[in-house]
Amino acid sequence: xxxxxxxxxxxxxxxxxxxxxxxxxxxxxxxxxxxxxxxxxxxxxxxxxxxxxxxxxxxxxxxxxxxxxxxxxxxxxxxxxxxxxxxxxxxxxxxxxxxxxxxxxxxxxxxxxxxxxxxxxxxxxxxxxxxxxxxxxxxxxxxxxxxxxxxxxxxxxxxxxxxxxxxxxxxxxxxxxxxxxxxxxxxxxxxxxxxxxxxxxxxxxxxxxxxxxxxxxxxxxxxxxxxxxxxxxxxxxxxxxxxxxxxxxxxxxxxxxxxxxxxxxxxxxxxxxxxxxxxxxxxxxxxxxxxxxxxxxxxxxxxxxxxxxxxxxxxxxxxxxxxxxxxxxx
Amino acid sequence: xxxxxxxxxxxxxxxxxxxxxxxxxxxxxxxxxxxxxxxxxxxxxxxxxxxxxxxxxxxxxxxxxxxxxxxxxxxxxxxxxxxxxxxxxxxxxxxxxxxxxxxxxxxxxxxxxxxxxxxxxxxxxxxxxxxxxxxxxxxxxxxxxxxxxxxxxxxxxxxxxxxxxxxxxxxxxxxxxxxxxxxxxxxxxxxxxxxxxxxxxxxxxxxxxxxxxxxxxxxxxxxxxxxxxxxxxxxxxxxxxxxxxxxxxxxxxxxxxxxxxxxxxxxxxxxxxxxxxxxxxxxxxxxxxxxxxxxxxxxxxxxxxxxxxxxxxxxxxxxxxxxxxxxxxx
Numbered sequence: 001x002x003x004x005x006x007x008x009x010x011x012x013x014x015x016x017x018x019x020x021x022x023x024x025x026x027x028x029x030x031x032x033x034x035x036x037x038x039x040x041x042x043x044x045x046x047x048x049x050x051x052x053x054x055x056x057x058x059x060x061x062x063x064x065x066x067x068x069x070x071x072x073x074x075x076x077x078x079x080x081x082x083x084x085x086x087x088x089x090x091x092x093x094x095x096x097x098x099x100x101x102x103x104x105x106x107x108x109x110x111x112x113x114x115x116x117x118x119x120x121x122x123x124x125x126x127x128x129x130x131x132x133x134x135x136x137x138x139x140x141x142x143x144x145x146x147x148x149x150x151x152x153x154x155x156x157x158x159x160x161x162x163x164x165x166x167x168x169x170x171x172x173x174x175x176x177x178x179x180x181x182x183x184x185x186x187x188x189x190x191x192x193x194x195x196x197x198x199x200x201x202x203x204x205x206x207x208x209x210x211x212x213x214x215x216x217x218x219x220x221x222x223x224x225x226x227x228x229x230x231x232x233x234x235x236x237x238x239x240x241x242x243x244x245x246x247x248x249x250x251x252x253x254x255x256x257x258x259x260x261x262x263x264x265x266x267x268x269x270x271x272x273x274x275x276x277x278x279x280x281x282x283x284x285x286x287x288x289x290x291x292x293x294x295x296x297x298x299x300x301x302x303x304x305x306x307x308x309x310x311x312x313x314x315x316x317x318x319x320x321x322x323x324x325x326x327x328x329x330x
Numbered sequence: 331x332x333x334x335x336x337x338x339x340x341x342x343x344x345x346x347x348x349x350x351x352x353x354x355x356x357x358x359x360x361x362x363x364x365x366x367x368x369x370x371x372x373x374x375x376x377x378x379x380x381x382x383x384x385x386x387x388x389x390x391x392x393x394x395x396x397x398x399x400x401x402x403x404x405x406x407x408x409x410x411x412x413x414x415x416x417x418x419x420x421x422x423x424x425x426x427x428x429x430x431x432x433x434x435x436x437x438x439x440x441x442x443x444x445x446x447x448x449x450x451x452x453x454x455x456x457x458x459x460x461x462x463x464x465x466x467x468x469x470x471x472x473x474x475x476x477x478x479x480x481x482x483x484x485x486x487x488x489x490x491x492x493x494x495x496x497x498x499x500x501x502x503x504x505x506x507x508x509x510x511x512x513x514x515x516x517x518x519x520x521x522x523x524x525x526x527x528x529x530x531x532x533x534x535x536x537x538x539x540x541x542x543x544x545x546x547x548x549x550x551x552x553x554x555x556x557x558x559x560x561x562x563x564x565x566x567x568x569x570x571x572x573x574x575x576x577x578x579x580x581x582x583x584x585x586x587x588x589x590x591x592x593x594x595x596x597x598x599x600x601x602x603x604x605x606x607x608x609x610x611x612x613x614x615x616x617x618x619x620x621x622x623x624x625x626x627x628x629x630x631x632x633x634x635x636x637x638x639x640x641x642x643x644x645x646x647x648x649x650x651x652x653x654x655x656x657x658x659x660x
Contacts, residue, residue: 004436004437004438005436005437006433006434006435006436006437007431007433007434007435007436007437007440007463008433008434009437010437012463015437015440015463016463018437018441019440019441019444019461019463022441022444022445022448022458023444023447023448023457023458023459023461024457025448026448026451026452026456026457026458027457028423028424028456028457028459030423030424030456030478031423031424031457031459034424034457034458034459034460040460041424041426041459041460043423043424043459043476045375045376045379045381045478046375046376046377046379047376049375049376051375051381053383053424053426053459053460053474053476054426054460055385055426055427055428055460055461055462055472055474056428056462057428057429057430057462057464057466057470057472058464059430059464059465059466062464062465062466093358093360093361093373094358094360094361094364094371094373094383096371096383096384096385096474097385098385098386098387098472099387100387100389100470101337103336103337103338104336104337104338105336105337106334106335106336106337107334107335107336107337107339107340107345107348108334110337110345110349111348111349111352114349114352114353115352117353118352118353118355118356121356122356126356126358126360127353127354127356127357127358127361127364128352128353128356128364129353129358129361129364129371129373129383130364130370130371130383130384130385131349131353131385132385132386132387132472133337133342133345133346133349134387134388134389134392135389135392136387136389136392136468136470137467137468138466138467138468140387140430140466140470142385142387142428142462142472144383144385144426144474146373146383148360148375
């Protein structure tokens with residue numbers, strides 16, 4: 001590979017693979033899963049439990065819509081990390097926050113960010129256990145979240161196989177629709193706006209689901225449904241058949257996005273920020289999974305060569321493209 | 331407290347205390363020590379072991395001297411965190427890195443940063459196990475380091491008592507002198523420059539020291555010797571008598587800093603970036619501690635009311651001020 005190219009020319013996913021290659025050169029006996037495609041690294045801590053850990057950097061310009069309150073900024077910084085912990089079936093046990101802000105930042109602004117983090121950690125059954133403060137022109141927050149999980153209940157992105165059912169814990173496209181409303185000055189209910197500004201990490205659902213033993217793989221939908229499906233497809237060497245009529249689209253967004261089903265499907269597939277859990281379930285254990293928490297069945301896992309497609313209302317099969325929310329290129 | 335003041339008016343240490351107050355409002359049964367004055371949070375993971383975790387945010391402008399190579403930037407980002415793990419007597423078990431850089435950053439630059447992190451993690455007996463990449467105007471790196479420690483060997487900043495001996499693992503003021511040389515275009519040997527640009531986290535010394543059971547408290551000297559002494563003094567309600575003639579000043583810096591002992595003492599006390607370990611030792615176990623690793627005795631722990639003072643070569647006792655390297659105000 002030619003080294004004189006920029007990181008955006010390479011793109012986010014290939015860059016992650018490249019760095020994982022550098023980082024995997026050292027054997028680490030403490031680590032069960034590391035520096036790879038999963039949402040968290042997994043550390044062996046005792047006979048029965050793993051610890052999972054994840055870190056996520058957020059910035060004022062790119063990650064926090066202008067209308068966000070400081071409390072929401074704090075909540076969001078914690079929520080994105082706890083969502084990754086949830087993706088592994090783990091119980092959150094702590095959050096660390098490294099914050100960079102300019103020297104003239106008002107103290108009450110930092111207090112409110114901290115309260116938002118604290119409230120999100122509390123909602124997730126845990127607390128903020130450490131951090132760092134630093135000076136910086138642009139507000140920057142790097143969160144790190146930790147969880148514990150019984151070894152038998154750990155879920156990763158690997159394990160989906162043809163015949164499994166694919167499900168999602170809530171709606172798809174709601175946060176994207178809320179962002180669309182914000183960007184176009186469309187007035188929407190607070191409840192919908194909050195799917196974007198105060199996302200709920202599915203930490204309880206995650207643990208309930210993991211306990212059933214019914215799931216074969218899991219990840220969150222923060223980069224959008226299509227991107228998540230493609231990540232699972234690549235890792236497991238499978239494809240997905242998704243039913244357009246089963247896409248869990250929140251009724252309220254129809255009013256201001258479009259009543260056209262193809263437009264709604266695009267929002268559900270190709271916008272990010274929802275932080276729901278996407279999981280594959282053994283077909284004979286679907287009932288057990290559905291008894292654990294509210295779960296929308298959206299399709300099935302198929303052979304790789306079938307590809308990842310959307311079975312439209314008109315009977316047509318459309319390819320679901322690999323696109324969604326990415327920081328760097330595509 | 332009036333909320334309309336800025337964070338720099340409040341200062342770094344009071345801000346940390348204030349945020350710790352917000353974060354300590356939630357009880358967390360998984361956490362033994364959290365969100366407080368120590369270098370790491372401490373998590374209970376099994377019958378015999380604790381996990382320690384720390385996070386640190388670094389920026390291009392404030393934390394990486396201009397002459398730093400990308401490899402050194404990566405090394406430094408990992409080293410500052412591993413030094414915090416070392417401060418607790420723990421064995422490093424992993425590192426996570428969240429990096430923000432502009433889209434036009436050259437790929438080879440990111441590769442080199444990653445190799446520097448990887449090499450530092452390898453030096454510390456572990457590896458890079460996860461991370462995040464993000465776009466950002468200014469290069470920003472938040473590292474998170476993890477360690478494990480036997481419960482009986484955990485060291486914290488608390489425990490120093492009058493009569494204990496205070497020691498440091500290496501020199502004081504070397505990194506500060508190197509920075510002074512850089513800022514004044516003074517040519518110095520690479521070995522000295524590298525105390526600033528490629529600091530060695532004392533991870534091996536730390537574990538050897540912890541095993542002796544001779545230490546009563548420990549922290550690193552990254553914010554400077556004076557600041558570290560005051561942190562220990564405040565937490566333990568003690569003072570320190572430091573011998574000027576025992577200050578471990580590297581001979582090479584005399585050549586370009588000054589031959590005047592008071593100037594050299596100022597460098598040793600009031601400049602940061604050394605990443606040595608500062609520890610208090612039970613007087614009857616000093617020999618055991620000194621057999622574990624190279625250790626400079628610099629003075630003794632005294633009663634609080636005696637204060638923290640420097641016994642000068644001329645017999646005078648000078649107050650050691652609370653100053654050093656801080657991000658925000660004083």
